[in-house]
Amino acid sequence: MPELPEVETIATGVHRQLRGDTILSVWFSRYREPFKTPPDEMAAALCNRRIRQVRRVGKHIVFDLEPTPQASASFRPRIQWTVHLGMSGRLLIATPRSPEMRHTHAVLHLGSGRELRFVDPRRFGRLSLEPGDFQGPGTEPLAVSLADFTALFRGRKLSIKAALLNQSLLHGVGNIYADESLFRAGIRPTRPAGRLTRAELGRLRTALRAVLRAAIRAGGSSVSDYVDAEGSKGFFQVQHRVYGCKGKPCRVCGMPIRRIVLAGRGTHFCPRCQE
DNA sequence: ATACCGACCTGTCAGC
DNA sequence: TGCTGACAGGTCGGTA
Secondary structure, eight states, X not given: OOOHHHHHHHHHHXXXXXXXXXXXXXXXXXXXXXXXXXXXXXXXHHTTEEEEEEEEETTEEEEEEEEOTTSOTTSOSOEEEEEEOTTTXXXXXXXXXXXXXXXXXXXXXXXXXXXXXXXXXXXXXXXXXXXXXXXXXXXXXXXXXXXXXXXXXXTOOSBHHHHHHOTTTBSXXXXXXXXXXXXXXXXXTTSBGGGOOHHHHHHHHHHHHHHHHHHHHHHHTTHHHHHHSSOOGGGGGSOOSSTTOTTSBOTTTOOBOEEEEETTEEEEEOTTTOO
């Protein structure tokens, strides 16, 4: 389940491998779900583009594209192709001889002879064409100042957990890192976001940045493995302290970790350490 | 405007 | 063994 650290790791890996490569032709599956832009329009815009940069914005992977010298002069100079992996989306760099996995929904044929494949069994992923200034829906959690972070939650009645998941506030935080950062900050997920003290918001911002950075470091150690081949190895190196730990003793106080449903999501916390 | 909830999807796994 | 149902969750659209 790709959240900010996973998307960052994938974007970095794809950037390293594909920067400077060109898109010659594109194939899309028949499923319409992955396309926020009509497939024909997207295919026409992607062909004869050079990959200038691949990076992460929120949970989106953004391909900055520029025309190849051969492209017609009517091409817009710069466009962006964005990939959202949803729950189960993957990007694979393959050769034409690599067997095609089930649920492959897009294949970009590249000038180097390689292929970039988008595989997404559950089809929650989305592909989109952007005019060239894609910003994402919310604020970047790794760059937000304390003042801006505090302002995001002011006056809000929804739970802090739901607020962290709201991509139009902060983008990039998903269920795992919401739970993990709330645990590290000692804040119960059910607390109304607007009722948190300045001190608590400060702890939460610090915890969120720390856990995201640690996860990026962990994922970063196996970037090429992920992009090349099967695994999502790197992402399991992260030590979860509450997520998926229902009933296990809290690492700090020993109380059993509780699981409730909040904002429609499984939510994990320590009933003693988080108040 | 804000908040909440079901729908969308398929693979996995517990339980029978 | 093979089946059934619950569960996983990012995002969107409908509703209060």
